[in-house]
Amino acid sequence: MPCAFHIQTTAGPGRRGQLVTPHGTIETPVFMPVGTLATVKGIPQDLLEEIGPEIILSNTYHLYLRPGVDTVRKLGGLHGFMSWPRAVLTDSGGFQVFSLSELRKVKEEGVTFRSHLDGSSHFFSPESSMEAQIGLGADVIMAFDECTEHPADARRTRESMELTLRWTARSKKYFEDHKHDVPWKGLVQKDAQSDGAATQSLFGIVQGGMDLALRRESAERTIEIGFPGYAIGGLSVGEPRHLTREVVEATLQHLPADKPRYLMGVGTPEEIVEYAALGIDMMDCVLPTRAARHGLLFTSEGRISIKQARYAQDEAPLDPKCPCRVCQRYSRAYLRHLYAANEVLAQVLNTIHNLSFYLDTMRTVRQSISLGDVPRSPLAARQ
Amino acid sequence: MPCAFHIQTTAGPGRRGQLVTPHGTIETPVFMPVGTLATVKGIPQDLLEEIGPEIILSNTYHLYLRPGVDTVRKLGGLHGFMSWPRAVLTDSGGFQVFSLSELRKVKEEGVTFRSHLDGSSHFFSPESSMEAQIGLGADVIMAFDECTEHPADARRTRESMELTLRWTARSKKYFEDHKHDVPWKGLVQKDAQSDGAATQSLFGIVQGGMDLALRRESAERTIEIGFPGYAIGGLSVGEPRHLTREVVEATLQHLPADKPRYLMGVGTPEEIVEYAALGIDMMDCVLPTRAARHGLLFTSEGRISIKQARYAQDEAPLDPKCPCRVCQRYSRAYLRHLYAANEVLAQVLNTIHNLSFYLDTMRTVRQSISLGDVPRSPLAARQ
Numbered sequence: 001m002p003c004a005f006h007i008q009t010t011a012g013p014g015r016r017g018q019l020v021t022p023h024g025t026i027e028t029p030v031f032m033p034v035g036t037l038a039t040v041k042g043i044p045q046d047l048l049e050e051i052g053p054e055i056i057l058s059n060t061y062h063l064y065l066r067p068g069v070d071t072v073r074k075l076g077g078l079h080g081f082m083s084w085p086r087a088v089l090t091d092s093g094g095f096q097v098f099s100l101s102e103l104r105k106v107k108e109e110g111v112t113f114r115s116h117l118d119g120s121s122h123f124f125s126p127e128s129s130m131e132a133q134i135g136l137g138a139d140v141i142m143a144f145d146e147c148t149e150h151p152a153d154a155r156r157t158r159e160s161m162e163l164t165l166r167w168t169a170r171s172k173k174y175f176e177d178h179k180h181d182v183p184w185k186g187l188v189q190k191d192a193q194s195d196g197a198a199t200q201s202l203f204g205i206v207q208g209g210m211d212l213a214l215r216r217e218s219a220e221r222t223i224e225i226g227f228p229g230y231a232i233g234g235l236s237v238g239e240p241r242h243l244t245r246e247v248v249e250a251t252l253q254h255l256p257a258d259k260p261r262y263l264m265g266v267g268t269p270e271e272i273v274e275y276a277a278l279g280i281d282m283m284d285c286v287l288p289t290r291a292a293r294h295g296l297l298f299t300s301e302g303r304i305s306i307k308q309a310r311y312a313q314d315e316a317p318l319d320p321k322c323p324c325r326v327c328q329r330y331s332r333a334y335l336r337h338l339y340a341a342n343e344v345l346a347q348v349l350n351t352i353h354n355l356s357f358y359l360d361t362m363r364t365v366r367q368s369i370s371l372g373d374v375p376r377s378p379l380a381a382r383q
Numbered sequence: 384m385p386c387a388f389h390i391q392t393t394a395g396p397g398r399r400g401q402l403v404t405p406h407g408t409i410e411t412p413v414f415m416p417v418g419t420l421a422t423v424k425g426i427p428q429d430l431l432e433e434i435g436p437e438i439i440l441s442n443t444y445h446l447y448l449r450p451g452v453d454t455v456r457k458l459g460g461l462h463g464f465m466s467w468p469r470a471v472l473t474d475s476g477g478f479q480v481f482s483l484s485e486l487r488k489v490k491e492e493g494v495t496f497r498s499h500l501d502g503s504s505h506f507f508s509p510e511s512s513m514e515a516q517i518g519l520g521a522d523v524i525m526a527f528d529e530c531t532e533h534p535a536d537a538r539r540t541r542e543s544m545e546l547t548l549r550w551t552a553r554s555k556k557y558f559e560d561h562k563h564d565v566p567w568k569g570l571v572q573k574d575a576q577s578d579g580a581a582t583q584s585l586f587g588i589v590q591g592g593m594d595l596a597l598r599r600e601s602a603e604r605t606i607e608i609g610f611p612g613y614a615i616g617g618l619s620v621g622e623p624r625h626l627t628r629e630v631v632e633a634t635l636q637h638l639p640a641d642k643p644r645y646l647m648g649v650g651t652p653e654e655i656v657e658y659a660a661l662g663i664d665m666m667d668c669v670l671p672t673r674a675a676r677h678g679l680l681f682t683s684e685g686r687i688s689i690k691q692a693r694y695a696q697d698e699a700p701l702d703p704k705c706p707c708r709v710c711q712r713y714s715r716a717y718l719r720h721l722y723a724a725n726e727v728l729a730q731v732l733n734t735i736h737n738l739s740f741y742l743d744t745m746r747t748v749r750q751s752i753s754l755g756d757v758p759r760s761p762l763a764a765r766q
Contacts, residue, residue: 038720042727044430044735046708067695067720074696075716083712312450313457325429329466333458337421337450344425344727352427 002201002228003139005260005281009370013252013279016369019055019229019260021087021139022187022198023079026054028260029276029369031362032089032284033355036062038072038082040355041289042348045084051324051355055087055139057284060132061096064122065115069135077137077183089284090138092129092171092205095233095264098147106146108163126170130178130202137183138200142231143171145205150237157209161218164207169225175202203229203262210243212250219254229282230255231262245274252279269298269361273377276365288358292350295339298357304332306350311336324356385584385611386522388643388664392753396635396662399752402438402612402643404470404522405570405581406462409437411643412659412752414745415472415667416738419445421455421465423738424672425731428467434707434738438470438522440667443515444479447505448498452518460520460566472667473521475512475554475588478616478647481530489529491546509553513561513585520566521583525614526554528588533620540592544601547590552608558585586612586645593626595633602637612665613638614645628657635662652681652744656760659748671741675733678722681740687715689733694719707739 005028007017019026033040033048036059040048048056058078063069075081078088094111097104103114110125126144133141144167148160179199187198204227208214222230232251235244248263255261262282263275272283288298295306299319304311306318314332326335326349338346365375388411390400402409416423416431419442423431431439441461446452458464461471480487480496487496493508509527516524527550531543562582570581587610591597605613615634618627631646638644645665646658655666671681678689682702687694689701697715709718709732721729748758 037724037726038717039726039728042425042731044708044728044731045712047427047430066724067716071696071716071720075698075714081714081717081720083714083717313454315458325427329428331458331464331466333450333454334421334464334466337454337464341420341449343420343422344730345422345427347727348425348427348731 001197002199005229005258007258009372011369011372012277012374014277014365014369014375015279015281016366017260017281019281021055021201022184023085023087023139024054026087027366028281029272029362029365030055030282031272031358032057032282033358034059034284034286034289035082037066038063038078040351041293042344042351043355045082047352048084048355049086051352052359053086053355055089056084057089057091058136058138059093059096060090060129060136061093061124063090063136064093064132065117069132073135073137073183077135079137079184087140088138089140089282090133090136090142091264092133092142092144093124094129094142094145095147097124098149106163108166110144126167127174130171130174134175134178134181134200135183140201140203140229141175143168143202143204143227145207145233147237148207148209148234150210150239152209154211157211157214161208161214164205165218165221165225168204168222172202172204172225172227175200201228203227203231203260205231205233205264206251206255207234208251209234210239210247212247215247215251216254219251223254223256227259229260229262231264232280233264235263236265236267248275248280249278269358270377272358273361273365273375276362276369277375288354289351292354293347295346295350297350298354300357306332306335306339306346308336318353319357322353322356322360324353326350326353326356384580385582388612388641390641392755394752394755395660395757397660397748397752397758398662398664399749400643400664402664404438404584405567406468406470406522407437409470410749411664412655412745412748413438413665414655414741415440415665416741417442417667417669417672418465420449421446421461423734424676425727425734426738428465430735431467431738432469434735435742436469436738438472439467440472440474441519441521442476442479443473443512443519444476444507446473446519447476447515448500452515456518456520456566460518462520462567470523471521472523472665473516473519473525474647475516475525475527476507477512477525477528478530480507481532489546491549493527509550510557513554513557517558517561517564517583518566523584523586523612524558526551526585526587526610528590528616530620531590531592531617533593533617533622535592537594540594540597543592544590544597547588548601548604548608551587551605555585555587555608555610558583584611586610586614586643588614588616588647589634589638590617591634592617593622593630595630598630598634599637602634606637606639610642612643612645614647615663616647618646619648619650631658631663632661652741653760655741656744656748656758659745659752660758671737672734675737676730678729678733680733681737683740689715689718689722689729691719701736702740705736705739705743707736709733709736709739
């Protein structure tokens with residue numbers, strides 16, 4: 001049985017719920033940190049547990065290349081391989097291959113692409129993506145889609161959407177035929193509603209570019225194929241922010257209220273609050289981890305670029321309101337020194353803080369919804 | 384008052400003791416991890432506390448360049464700056480400047496050198512090294528010496544030794560005149576024997592190249608100047624291993640039994656056991672941390688180069704006998720993947736393990752001495 005989703009409270013279009021997976025229950029709306037290569041860069045798993053994510057995201061394309069699906073499967077899937085007992089979601093590899101614009105070739109059957117590591121040639125199809133994602137053994141896996149580029153004309157957007165729909169149906173068929181091959185088969189899913197053999201959950205992805213009619217059609221036809229959850233893909237591909245929001249709002253109207261809704265690749269601290277308020281249940285983004293590596297830190301008082309000389313002798317914690325182990329122990333002066341000296345500990349500590357900030361933000365969002373309040377960004381309130 | 388040293392038991396020439404510093408009591412023989420830039424590379428201080436070193440070493444030359452002594456002093460010295468409540472030792476900068484062979488010029492007054500970072504010109508003297516080390520505020524600081532190169536002829540070795548002796552006397556004079564300027568003045572040292580205002584402890588360094596007579600003379604004349612502890616410097620500069628051991632054994636005979644003896648820059652897991660058995664009380668080396676970054680791991684079963692393909696699907700822990708959090712949680716396959724993918728977590732986890740192995744090794748050494756046994760390397764016993 002796939003994971004169950006229960007909505008507990010709503011505040012306007014925003015909802016607070018629980019997604020029950022074979023590796024734990026996830027409080028939604030949830031932000032999922034990105035651990036591309038089966039590691040949230042620089043963070044030992046026990047520290048990550050303490051920071052608190054109930055689910056993390058890993059990238060099929062990268063893991064397929066290194067260490068290879070076979071190795072991960074033999075070590076018990078991603079949970080066993082990286083020693084992470086909580087839930088995991090994998091993307092389909094479609095978006096990552098899309099990013100290799102010069103190195104890929106799309107046909108009906110699938111996508112031929114060259115590895116960014118060594119230029120070797122590979123082929124991903126809906127079937128091979130499902131095979132890889134079943135071997136990796138994440139709790140939630142994604143249908144293989146084509147991420148439509150932006151801008152794209154009406155004809156190209158429709159053709160791309162139609163291709164994604166055919167690939168979505170093929171993804172579901174392969175998954176249904178092979179879902180019991182997951183590396184942790186035999187695991188029983190504990191849920192208030194039912195105890196049954198746990199399986200992965202395959203989510204469909206809505207495409208349709210920036211065309212609201214196509215988004216509606218894509219949503220309706222994806223729902224017809226039928227999934228336990230739906231993602232909104234093909235955004236954050238270079239379009240202006242107001243357009244992203246417009247497409248998300250329009251698409252959300254056509255998604256079933258009783259299924260989790262996942263907005264892929266979003267966003268800033270302000271955006272994750274905004275989209276949770278609109279009724280998005282799941283989000284992921286490299287921003288908190290990538291920005292940390294570049295010394296950009298999110299705080300309750302706004303963004304801090306820790307490399308600046310003004311922090312060189314600043315004894316204050318990074319964020320006086322933050323309870324994370326970095327803000328409880330170190331000064332801005334020390335963090336600035338580590339960054340300026342290119343010390344690895346800079347990346348470790350900055351990542352711990354930024355992830356703590358994102359997860360605290362989502363905790364506050366969930367509390368707001370529980371109280372019947374529409375979540376608002378504390379940063380937006382200040383501006 | 385400087386730190387006190389108490390010997391508790393002996394086994395042959397080996398001794399088990401306690402070094403009482405303003406920031407805690409250190410069980411000896413002790414291995415001191417190196418935290419060059421006020422960070423043991425990649426390890427958050429709370430994880431370092433768990434690994435267990437009671438004292439770490441930092442490098443004056445590097446800290447003088449970045450972030451600068453003034454910044455560290457303003458943040459409360461190294462303890463406050465890096466948020467490390469336990470003891471710290473700083474080197475004098477002499478050895479680091481010695482390593483910049485092309486960029487330095489030695490005169491009676493001191494050494495002019497160029498920064499390895501930006502080529503800017505700087506000057507270190509016994510007085511400026513003491514000033515820097517007092518500002519950094521380590522518990523144990525080192526006299527400014529010249530590390531004699533190897534090989535060196537008899538005349539050069541004597542001249543270098545004489546220069547070090549003059550610099551040693553100048554170091555002591557400056558230190559005695561300024562020792563109350565330490566950033567943590569007012570701290571009271573808790574010791575069974577006495578409660579007094581805590582000060583740093585300045586150790587003298589014995590030089591004399593590979594000439595045993597000069598080593599004796601250097602030891603005797605350094606003792607005449609008078610310090611609460613003595614280091615053996617000028618080794619591990621390219622000489623064969625048997626010669627290092629010969630010089631250490633010969634020099635030890637001329638050092639007072641009731642003062643701590645510090646062998647600088649040593650060594651492998653086998654060497655730290657061997658030198659502890661000879662009566663060395665303190666050692667430091669970049670080997671466990673640097674080797675970790677290159678994927679070379681020390682285990683109870685010997686050395687492991689984790690990059691090797693043979694570990695790609697190895698489910699076993701790195702060292703089945705090791706209680707560290709890396710060996711308790713991760714497989715060799717995962718560690719191999721992290722290293723092969725150049726993930727920062729490889730460095731973090733490898734360093735945690737190697738330091739744990741070194742500190743466990745020294746714990747075993749101290750237990751052996753307590754039982755009256757001469758410590759032997761478990762690795763040597765296997766070979």
